[in-house]
Each structure stands twice: as structure tokens, then as C-alpha cells.
Amino acid sequence: MEIRDKLPEYRLFIHPIDVRELRRDIWNDDPVSGKLTIDGKRFEIDLVYRGSHIRDFPKKSYTVSFYKPPIYRNANVFHLNAEFKDPSLLRNKLSFDFFHDIGCLAPRARFVFLKVNGKNEGVYLELESVDDHFLNNRKLPLGPIFYAIDGDANFSLMSDLEKEGKKSLSVGYEQKCGTILDELHLQKMIMQINTIPKEEFEKEIVNYVNVDKYLRWLAGVVLTQNFDGFVHNYALYQNSDTGQYEIIPWDYDATWGRDVNGEEMRSDYLRMEGFNTLTARILDCKTYRHQYKNLLEDILRNQFTLDYLQPKIESMHSLIRPYVLTDPYKKESIDFFDQEPDYIYRFIEARSAYIKSKLELLQ
Incomplete structure (x- = not known):
């Protein structure tokens, strides 16, 4: 089989004892050591399974940390996502590329082919970690970064999980970069979101x-229809020059017409206004509501169209298809994989029509 455009091949070696240790408790976040060979260069690494419910899947996802040498592609950590429940394997990358194209900060992503101890593990998505290297690679000012790790990252004073007041306003977040003072500022921001008078x-x-x-991020969440994206699946970065927080998407496989289990999600399932306290308060302001409407109209004319997205989808699908045929977890469902581009095209058309029909609500 001749492959014109080749995926990078990652050859991972994990000692059998460490393999057993990983499998013994898939929820353990203590890393094991390994060796990763990329383009003939060997790296000594630490790795651990990543994700929450995805750790139960037979095809595992990993977080990889480099320590000798400590940097690869201007980073010292990246994630290898199995995309196990996405029959297209495309949705995460398609989403992050889309967010970038509409003017949002978003992780870089590329497809790779992974072998573990000489055995094919299949097509993976290498995801850039959102950390200080993420900022340096974009020449952005250093600043604190917080990951939204559960439903309490809802910009509210009330818990989504316990249905009561939060014990701390930073609950729901995991601090990746910054100091305790930065955490206090995050709490102040959440308090202000909830208490600034309407006028x-x-x-x-x-x-x-x-x-x-x-608003650009909101448009991206709404158009890709990531139902979990409003209180989860994002990171917050505070630009130290402006003091303002920016929001960064994360984990976007449950998009483009499928849910977290890979099942069909109706194109009108998620309302145009989204949800969470900050979104509600911003859209309560006529100026911002009109700004959001104009932004949606612009994206619907330009980036959220078949003319714009179909060539990207076809290119990605063609690139990874030969490798899907050798992916032990996906090769038996190649027919399903081949049907997915058309499924995504239908979603784009239907979702676009739905949002256009609701734009008048933003008057």
C-alpha cells in the first residue's frame, strides 16, 4: 500500500512491568516511564492514561511528558487522543482548526500513527497542551491558566453538581500555571460576573x-454544537498585559452532530444562546447581543459553509484513511468511517439553517 502523505510514526516502548502497572489501576495518575521514538530520535518520557470516562475504552489515550531531551516541537507535554468514540476520528481536529479560523486561541492538533511495544495502536490525535509553552509559541504574555475540569466551572455562585452554593468560587477549575494570587483573582472575577449590577x-x-x-468562542461552541462546552471542556487564560481572561476550547470530539457516545445528536439540540451565567449576562447586554449576531452572520457566510469546510474534511479523511485500515480498533468499521464526511456535511447544512432561523432572537 503506497501512502502519498504520511503520518508521523510514534514508536512507544513501555516496560512490561510498567504496562501492567498502568492496566492495574487505569485511574492512577502516577506516570510510568517509557521511550518514544519519532523520526529516528529517541526521547525518554513519562506517560499516564488521560481523560475521565475515556479511560475505560480499549484504545487508551495518553499524556506524554518529555524529560530527556525535555522539549519536542517547542513543548514538554502533549496529549495522544485515541478519539475512540468518534467514528470519523476527525471531529477534535476539525473543531480546533475551526476555532483558530474564527479568531480564537485553540490547541494545535495533528494526526499520528502510534505503535506500542511494536504493536499497531492506530491513528491518534496529538494535541498541544495548554500551558506556558502554548503561550510562548504564540508570543503571548505569560499569565495564569485554569482548566475547567467539571460542571462547576459554570461562572456561577451555585454548584451545578451539588445544587447549592459553592464552597469555593474556584471549584471546578484546576490551576495549570500561576500563583495563589491568580486563583484569588479568578474567584474575584466569578464574583463580579454574578454581582455587577445590570446597568x-x-x-x-x-x-x-x-x-x-x-463571543467568538461562544459562536464556535454553538456552531459545532458541543453540549458540554459551556461548563466543561475549556481553559481560561488571563492575559497579564490586559488583565482580561480569554477562553480556550478543549476536548471537542462530541461535536459536528454526534454526542459523547458517538450517537447522533439532532442539529437543533443546542440552542443558539448556549448556557452558563457569563453567557447569559453578556447576551443580556444589547450591544454584545448585536455583536454576537453580527459575528454569527459573518461566520455563517464564511467559515461555517460547505465551500469552506468540505475540502478540509476531505483532505483529513484521505490523509488518515490508509492508516485506519491498519488501526486494530477501527479497521473493522471502515465503512462507517467512510460515511462520516457526508454525515458531517449534512450536519453543517442543517445546523446552519437552524441558527439562521433563530438569529432574529438576538435583536
Whole structure:
């Protein structure tokens, strides 16, 4: 089989004792050591299974940390996502590329082919970690980064999980970069979101949030229809020059018409206004509501179209298809894989029509 455009091949070696250790408790976050060979260069690494419910899947996802040499592609950590429940394997990358194209910060992603101890593990998505290297690679000012790790990252004073007041306003977040003072500022921001009087909100919120970037992110979540994206599946970065928070998407496989289990999700399942406290308060301001409407109209004309997206989808599908045929977890469902581009095209058309039909609500 001749492959014109080749995927990078990652050859991972894990000592059998460490393999047993990984499998003994898939929820253990203590890493094991390994060796990773890429383009003939060997790296000594630490690795651990990543994700929450995805750890139960037979095809595992990994977080890889480099320590000798400590840097690869201007980073010292990346993630290898199995994309096990996505029959297309495309949705995460398609989403991050889309977010980038509409003016949001988003992780870089590329497909690779992974072998573990000489055995094919199949097509993986290498995802850039959102950390200080992420900022350096974009020449952005260093600043704190918080991961939204559960439903309490809802910008509210109330817990989504316990249905009561939060014990701490930083609950729901895991701090990746920064200090305790940065955590206190995050708590202050969440308090202000909830307590700034309505008549002052439009003017005051820009002291805490980059509203233009937030609205671009909101448009991306709504158009790709990531139901989990409003209280989960994002990171917050505070730009130290402006003091404003920007929001970064994360884990976008349950998009483009499928849910977290890979099942069909109706194109009108997620409302145009989304949900969470910050979104509700921003869209309560007429100025920002009109800004969001204009932004949606622009994206619907330009980036969220078949003319724009279909060549990208076809290119990705053609690139990885020969490798899917040798992926032990996916090769038996190649027919399903081949049907997915058309499924995504139908979703784009239906979702676009649905959002256009609701734009008048943003008057």
C-alpha cells in the first residue's frame, strides 16, 4: 500500500512491568516511564492514561511528558487522543482548526500513527497542551491558566453538581500555571460576573473578560454544537498585559452532530444562546447581543459553509484513511468511517439553517 502523505510514526516502548502497572489501576495518575521514538530520535518520557470516562475504552489515550531531551516541537507535554468514540476520528481536529479560523486561541492538533511495544495502536490525535509553552509559541504574555475540569466551572455562585452554593468560587477549575494570587483573582472575577449590577455590566465586564474573544468562542461552541462546552471542556487564560481572561476550547470530539457516545445528536439540540451565567449576562447586554449576531452572520457566510469546510474534511479523511485500515480498533468499521464526511456535511447544512432561523432572537 503506497501512502502519498504520511503520518508521523510514534514508536512507544513501555516496560512490561510498567504496562501492567498502568492496566492495574487505569485511574492512577502516577506516570510510568517509557521511550518514544519519532523520526529516528529517541526521547525518554513519562506517560499516564488521560481523560475521565475515556479511560475505560480499549484504545487508551495518553499524556506524554518529555524529560530527556525535555522539549519536542517547542513543548514538554502533549496529549495522544485515541478519539475512540468518534467514528470519523476527525471531529477534535476539525473543531480546533475551526476555532483558530474564527479568531480564537485553540490547541494545535495533528494526526499520528502510534505503535506500542511494536504493536499497531492506530491513528491518534496529538494535541498541544495548554500551558506556558502554548503561550510562548504564540508570543503571548505569560499569565495564569485554569482548566475547567467539571460542571462547576459554570461562572456561577451555585454548584451545578451539588445544587447549592459553592464552597469555593474556584471549584471546578484546576490551576495549570500561576500563583495563589491568580486563583484569588479568578474567584474575584466569578464574583463580579454574578454581582455587577445590570446597568453597569456592559462597561465593567471588560475589566475581567475579553468579550470579543468570548463571543467568538461562544459562536464556535454553538456552531459545532458541543453540549458540554459551556461548563466543561475549556481553559481560561488571563492575559497579564490586559488583565482580561480569554477562553480556550478543549476536548471537542462530541461535536459536528454526534454526542459523547458517538450517537447522533439532532442539529437543533443546542440552542443558539448556549448556557452558563457569563453567557447569559453578556447576551443580556444589547450591544454584545448585536455583536454576537453580527459575528454569527459573518461566520455563517464564511467559515461555517460547505465551500469552506468540505475540502478540509476531505483532505483529513484521505490523509488518515490508509492508516485506519491498519488501526486494530477501527479497521473493522471502515465503512462507517467512510460515511462520516457526508454525515458531517449534512450536519453543517442543517445546523446552519437552524441558527439562521433563530438569529432574529438576538435583536
